[in-house]
Amino acid sequence: MRNARSASAMAPARRPRRGHRSPPALEWVEDAAGRCARATVVGSRSLLVENHTGILEFSDERVRLDTARGPMRVTGNGLTLQDVRPGALIVRGSIARVELPCPGGDAPDEG
């Protein structure tokens, strides 16, 4: 089963950023400009993350990546990083949860 969705579509609301707020109608412009992180989940074994800005933490059970809107967190078991290149990587393993940056809620920070 292929279950693909974009981070921008999944996020309930945009994270407030200083001096920057795009109207919803212009989100595709931000997406096309590559400023918006995109996560593509294929089943529960693979997660493609594009446009991230860095690897904050990496272990067998947790991967934290920095994005333009804040850190995102992937938890599971036996996680590995594949095809790691600047701004993109694939997280493989048994993925249990993907937590995306939420401007209104708690950021998926450490712990």
Add this chain to the structure above:
Amino acid sequence: MRGEFTVRVECLMPEKLLERALEKGARFCEVRREGARSLIVACDAASAEILLNACDRFHIDARVLSRRGRSALKGYLKKRATLPVGLSVFAALCWLFLGRIWLIDATFSGEAASLGDANALLQAANAAGIHAGIPRDVDLNALEQALMAGAGDYSYVGAHLRGVRLRIEAVPEVPAPPVYDVAAARDLVADRDGIVLSATARSGALCVGPGDAVRRGQLLIRGEEQATKEETRPIAALGEVIVRAWFAGEASMAVTERVARPTGVQSAAASLVTPWFRLPITEGESFADEAATTELLPVGGLFVPLAIERVTRRQLAFDVVSRDIEALRARLSPLAFADAAARLAAEGPGEYEIRSRWVDFARSGDRLTARAVIEISADAAVTREELYRH
């Protein structure tokens, strides 16, 4: 992206190291966490170099666990840089070895193969420039012609190249039979005693017929022919006179034998023996026929050379016992045939056919004699020169 390198990195913040390497342009096939402080990174050669340089710069412990693909092959060949050189030298040596002739053989065949002289043939080949170590591009036809011309009397010479071996095959010429000169007058005489079985004269006058007994030196074929009604002229006699001849051998043995039997009478003598003298202790009686046994009995041990020599004599009586005649015949028969064969080998002709052989036994007095006879047939006609030469 190929995972040719597998690198283990151990540091406190490996994520930072990955970020640094990614900024430098590295790409990683796979990143696994092995422990709290170590990462296993699979990447291509260029990325591995970037990662290792970053580790070196920040004094991070990094170790290449495995190498695969082209870089591994390159490293393997780099470590074995002498292998191509060795292979090249080996190939060159093989080419040098296989490109030359190292073995030269001479074989002979045909009816007169035993007349072939291998050394002479090889010397002739050597004179033609053929020796071990020359290149294989030898003109075999020229070699065959050179050997035919200079190696002796051969009806065929062939040279064949098989690998590093040059085989020269030659067929020696069959020697021509002696020329029959009809004008060289000669007679044919018998070279042995015998009974004529058949007589054939191809030239000359036959003097004997089948059933005649001939003696050694007797004229068999006279070398003359009728020139006119009154005159004869000498010619070389030619023909065959097959005679039967016998060669006998003998062997004899006594039909009785003496068997010693102890009578029971015996005597003993003892003497004290030292290295310097002998002192008789008791004297024993001696017998005409006796069997004596001597015993040496040490007296003083190892360091005193003193011993008693005791001689025991037993009186013997001899009985005359007849031998087994059949066993005696079985022993005598091969001895007699061996004697006859020795006489045949010493006096017989060069070519003969054994027609029969038998053995007779005769007893005279105490002895049994075996007389073996070998009957042969052979051509007895020889020239007088050949007769005197024998």
